[in-house]
Amino acid sequence: xxxxxxxxxxxxxxxxxxxxxxxxxxxxxxxxxxxxxxxxxxxxxxxxxxxxxxxxxxxxxxxxxxxxxxxxxxxxxxxxxxxxxxxxxxxxxxxxxxxxxxxxxxxxxxxxxxxxxxxxxxxxxxxxxxxxxxxxxxxxxxxxxxxxxxxxxxxxxxxxxxxxxxxxxxxxxxxxxxxxxxxxxxxxxxxxxxxxxxxxxxxxxxxxxxxxxxxxxxxxxxxxxxxxxxxxxxxxxxxxxxxxxxxxxxxxxxxxxxxxxxxxxxxxxxxxxxxxxxxxxxxxxxxxxxxxxxxxxxxxxxxxxxxxxxxxxxxxxxxxxxxxx
Amino acid sequence: xxxxxxxxxxxxxxxxxxxxxxxxxxxxxxxxxxxxxxxxxxxxxxxxxxxxxxxxxxxxxxxxxxxxxxxxxxxxxxxxxxxxxxxxxxxxxxxxxxxxxxxxxxxxxxxxxxxxxxxxxxxxxxxxxxxxxxxxxxxxxxxxxxxxxxxxxxxxxxxxxxxxxxxxxxxxxxxxxxxxxxxxxxxxxxxxxxxxxxxxxxxxxxxxxxxxxxxxxxxxxxxxxxxxxxxxxxxxxxxxxxxxxxxxxxxxxxxxxxxxxxxxxxxxxxxxxxxxxxxxxxxxxxxxxxxxxxxxxxxxxxxxxxxxxxxxxxxxxxxxxxxxx
Numbered sequence: 001x002x003x004x005x006x007x008x009x010x011x012x013x014x015x016x017x018x019x020x021x022x023x024x025x026x027x028x029x030x031x032x033x034x035x036x037x038x039x040x041x042x043x044x045x046x047x048x049x050x051x052x053x054x055x056x057x058x059x060x061x062x063x064x065x066x067x068x069x070x071x072x073x074x075x076x077x078x079x080x081x082x083x084x085x086x087x088x089x090x091x092x093x094x095x096x097x098x099x100x101x102x103x104x105x106x107x108x109x110x111x112x113x114x115x116x117x118x119x120x121x122x123x124x125x126x127x128x129x130x131x132x133x134x135x136x137x138x139x140x141x142x143x144x145x146x147x148x149x150x151x152x153x154x155x156x157x158x159x160x161x162x163x164x165x166x167x168x169x170x171x172x173x174x175x176x177x178x179x180x181x182x183x184x185x186x187x188x189x190x191x192x193x194x195x196x197x198x199x200x201x202x203x204x205x206x207x208x209x210x211x212x213x214x215x216x217x218x219x220x221x222x223x224x225x226x227x228x229x230x231x232x233x234x235x236x237x238x239x240x241x242x243x244x245x246x247x248x249x250x251x252x253x254x255x256x257x258x259x260x261x262x263x264x265x266x267x268x269x270x271x272x273x274x275x276x277x278x279x280x281x282x283x284x285x286x287x288x289x290x291x292x293x294x295x296x297x298x299x300x301x302x303x304x305x306x307x308x309x310x311x312x313x314x315x316x317x318x319x320x321x322x323x324x325x
Numbered sequence: 326x327x328x329x330x331x332x333x334x335x336x337x338x339x340x341x342x343x344x345x346x347x348x349x350x351x352x353x354x355x356x357x358x359x360x361x362x363x364x365x366x367x368x369x370x371x372x373x374x375x376x377x378x379x380x381x382x383x384x385x386x387x388x389x390x391x392x393x394x395x396x397x398x399x400x401x402x403x404x405x406x407x408x409x410x411x412x413x414x415x416x417x418x419x420x421x422x423x424x425x426x427x428x429x430x431x432x433x434x435x436x437x438x439x440x441x442x443x444x445x446x447x448x449x450x451x452x453x454x455x456x457x458x459x460x461x462x463x464x465x466x467x468x469x470x471x472x473x474x475x476x477x478x479x480x481x482x483x484x485x486x487x488x489x490x491x492x493x494x495x496x497x498x499x500x501x502x503x504x505x506x507x508x509x510x511x512x513x514x515x516x517x518x519x520x521x522x523x524x525x526x527x528x529x530x531x532x533x534x535x536x537x538x539x540x541x542x543x544x545x546x547x548x549x550x551x552x553x554x555x556x557x558x559x560x561x562x563x564x565x566x567x568x569x570x571x572x573x574x575x576x577x578x579x580x581x582x583x584x585x586x587x588x589x590x591x592x593x594x595x596x597x598x599x600x601x602x603x604x605x606x607x608x609x610x611x612x613x614x615x616x617x618x619x620x621x622x623x624x625x626x627x628x629x630x631x632x633x634x635x636x637x638x639x640x641x642x643x644x645x646x647x648x649x650x
Contacts, residue, residue, distance in 0.1 A: 058398065095429040103433045108397060109426060113417050119387045120422065123394020123402075130350065130376065130400065137394070150417075153387035160382065314432035315466050317490035323466075324567040324601075325518065 012047035016067040018293040037064040041239035044264035048212025058137040060117040063098035065110035072105040076296035088303035115150030125165035144175035146189040164223035190233035206234025332502040334476035335365035338483030353405030385415035396438040409444040424467030447500030452623035457587040470564040474538035476506040481515030498535040518566030526555035529581040544641035580611035
């Protein structure tokens with residue numbers, strides 16, 4: 001793998017980490033309300049796929065979707081602004097943390113009902129196939145999604161129609177609070193289901209961004225060659241709880257420690273140094289990313305609240321909300 | 326003018342739009358090779374081929390999800406849900422995803438799609454294949470809701486729905502499929518949100534939808550010939566958008582309103598219509614607003630029982646008589 005790709009992967013993970021740590025801080029300062037679902041610890045999946053895909057590819061993610069949206073090139077200010085309910089927000093406060101979307105970046109939405117976006121991603125892939133654009137749709141989802149009907153319906157349809165779609169399960173071992181293994185018939189919730197749909201089981205270390213990146217490249221190559229969908233299970237771990245309301249106390253401390261030692265970012269930094277990239281270069285990237293997070297935070301904080309009249313717009317394509325004459 | 330059945334008008338409407346616009350795709354269970362379980366889509370596969378007319382598995386979430394994903398990436402898909410009762414297994418995709426995503430994304434996404442479905446009773450199919458669910462859809466901001474009563478309206482309103490930039494729930498009343506009527510030759514495109522005054526009277530306005538329209542008309546004839554009561558009959562045609570102006574004008578002339586609804590009593594569309602008329606025309610009314618509905622029960626299967634609960638001509642006549650006398 002070339003150096004440029006590695007720098008991109010490292011920077012992408014740092015951006016995710018920096019943005020979400022800041023989101024956490026802003027929550028503690030009561031500048032972000034409601035809820036947020038952080039992907040701290042899971043950055044390698046979003047960064048690996050985001051770096052491997054084409055700018056015009058489609059991504060569909062979950063309510064834990066800050067990172068997957070950011071890696072498409074969506075500005076940090078727009079994401080933090082949305083979390084804070086500001087006019088500069090990506091959706092001007094009409095969607096919030098769980099619905100980040102930027103169609104101009106191919107980020108086709110964050111879906112907050114488990115499983116919904118898998119068939120929707122299949123539909124985007126059907127559209128790409130029909131229009132012969134060579135675009136690929138990627139759906140990111142958690143381990144809990146593998147037990148909902150939409151997962152199975154989407155996989156079956158995608159295989160039957162040979163759709164250019166990649167299904168990426170981020171298995172972080174817990175649905176919300178309950179360990180996935182306690183409520184699932186198979187050990188590997190996604191990979192062990194692959195054969196039911198005639199797919200190759202793909203189980204990878206989701207904390208190794210190089211592995212994720214290479215796996216993504218292969219899946220995109222397959223999809224673009226007309227060879228249909230892939231189902232990838234990336235094993236990873238969230239450093240925090242399910243959402244803001246959850247301190248994650250149900251997890252044994254040895255388990256947490258073991259996974260903290262597998263932090264995708266610190267380990268990747270060590271690998272890059274071993275490959276001869278000097279600490280000063282890496283430090284420059286880190287400082288750069290931190291400055292970007294700081295600037296985005298300040299810009300978002302200065303942004304006013306959204307104009308109240310937009311609460312009644314954009315129900316319909318004509319921009320309005322009228323239902324009668 | 327050619328005479329077509331309500332059933333044939335479905336395929337005629339879809340074919341007209343598929344000939345005109347290559348972005349129109351059609352998918353559903355048994356819709357292609359079999360021509361639909363109600364034979365509403367015969368001939369479409371032969372004319373447009375399997376890339377545009379697609380048989381799906383029995384996977385309603387996949388059907389609706391794929392329709393949504395295709396619509397948000399540039400196509401103009403039509404989906405069929407075989408019986409409207411089956412919306413219960415894919416309601417997330419309809420109610421949470423399709424209906425809300427334009428709003429939540431601050432207008433970034435468009436959903437020019439149509440979901441057609443066989444709706445309503447009278448076919449002795451029992452409680453899970455006979456419901457009138459247009460009021461489920463009507464209760465959700467972001468969905469347009471259309472229910473034609475004649476073959477000409479099936480073709481014209483279906484064409485208008487396909488061309489509409491917003492998601493349209495298109496309810497075909499299954500007991501009307503064999504009814505024949507004149508359909509304009511050549512391209513026929515109607516307008517959403519326009520009610521039709523089917524006949525004009527002076528004593529009472531009867532507002533009806535889909536299969537209740539021919540019953541209301543029959544009742545109006547009996548009221549005239551046997552009781553000397555002159556009734557206007559309005560075919561609502563589209564619940565969202567709702568043509569309240571036509572309705573209010575008629576009621577202001579007659580001073581009385583009776584709604585005839587196939588849905589079970591609670592929260593049927595007539596309740597909304599009654600509330601609008603009560604708020605805006607209260608001082609012009611010569612009597613209470615009367616709703617004729619199916620009682621608040623699931624539909625029974627036996628012909629005698631189903632006929633007992635669905636609003637029939639006799640019950641409409643009696644209700645109007647009581648109001649006017």
